[in-house]
Amino acid sequence: HGNIGIYTGDTTQAIFTDEECSILAGRVVYLLSCLTAVKLGPAVIDAGGITYIGFNISWTWMAQNITADPYDDWYAEGFYRSSNECPIALIQGDTVSAAEDRSIAEYNRWIEIWETERSGDPYAASAIAWLIYDRDGLTVLGDQSATIIxxxxxxxxxxxxxxxxxxxxxxxxxxxxxxxxxxxxxxxxxxxxxxxxxxxxxxxxxxxxxxxxxxxxxxxxxxxxxxxxxxxxxxxxxxxxxxxxxxxxxxxxxxxxxxxx
The missing domain is CATH 2.60.120 (Jelly Rolls)
Structure with a gap:
């Protein structure tokens, strides 16, 4: 979780803020959180961060069971696979730019799934709308050629x-x-x-x-x-x-x- 100038992870306690993020200097940072691209992302770069990757919107997903593993959830799977494709790509040695492209491609793949094979689902239109919303909110700041390998x-x-x-x-x-x-x-x-x-x-x-x-x-x-x-x-x-x-x-x-x- 988070907001424009704060990242809290799975709690309400601050982990990073736009005023306290110097620990991220020299790092490639990916934050799956709402709105952190607005203030926290630029602050990370100003503090010496190599790259910030996150969202300028309130990242939103759908789920049948909010407590279940999202990869096993009919609705949540596409949202989490799309967002996680970015850090997975970085771990595999891709550049930030390539990781962004892979994440966007995964969002597009799931949008197509909901437009075709899952089009009969009563919530298909909502799934498509929120996947597009999240995809278009993905934001990269700093060095796009950076890698973590x-x-x-x-x-x-x-x-x-x-x-x-x-x-x-x-x-x-x-x-x-x-x-x-x-x-x-x-x-x-x-x-x-x-x-x-x-x-x-x-x-x-x-x-x-x-x-x-x-x-x-x-x-x-x-x-x-x-x-x-x-x-x-x-x-x-x-x-x-x-x-x-x-x-x-x-x-x-x-x-x-x-x-x-």
Missing amino acids: QTIEGCTIGEDGKAYRVQSLVLGAGELTDSKVTVALGMKVDGAVNKVYERSFNRSPGHDPPGLWIINGTVGIHEALAVKVKSNNPDDAGKTVEASLSRDRSIFTFSVADPYV
């Missing part, structure tokens, strides 16, 4: 067109702070990377081993293998990750250095 660096193992065996691949992530680390592997063919594997790890330094086992067991590689590491902690950007590769019973250790797109 920080790319650290990447490297390429092997050469295009040459087959070889990898018996293990371990990434040394001891320098990474508390964060979620995502490792993507891809075959690099003629300069283009096709992702073939991706896995995420929750890192807690001092508790988790510094090494992340990406490959444990012999794997045949037929082209250059591209490795990309991402972290959702901005403090990890630019840090060095070391990769230890066991190939044909030999160990190669090198710093991850050459980013690829």
Whole structure:
């Protein structure tokens, strides 16, 4: 919940206000709340926030059972899936602009559902009207190119067109702070990377081993293998990750250095 200059979450107690929001400096902020785009959103940007995403209207939804899981509710599902598409997109690494587009597209998808397959419902017209109302109230302020996933660096193992065996691949992530680390592997063919594997790890330094086992067991590689590491902690950007590769019973250790797109 909230209003033009205050965000309260699920209670009536202030969490952020337009006068006390400096804690959001350096962050991408998404607030599912009424009217916060009017005063609180601009205040977040003025306080050093990277991006604010929220609503300039009283965000409204319909429900059969207000206490039930909205994803299980005939009316509420579309409203919550549409609004949640934005933070989901950010978590998946999209830019703010792409996340906004995905949310709007999800609103439009549900509007079409109510216009077609659910058109016989007596409240279909209301569902359409409120979905349009919420969609058009979505507001973005600040840097639309921002992401919440920080790319650290990447490297390429092997050469295009040459087959070889990898018996293990371990990434040394001891320098990474508390964060979620995502490792993507891809075959690099003629300069283009096709992702073939991706896995995420929750890192807690001092508790988790510094090494992340990406490959444990012999794997045949037929082209250059591209490795990309991402972290959702901005403090990890630019840090060095070391990769230890066991190939044909030999160990190669090198710093991850050459980013690829």
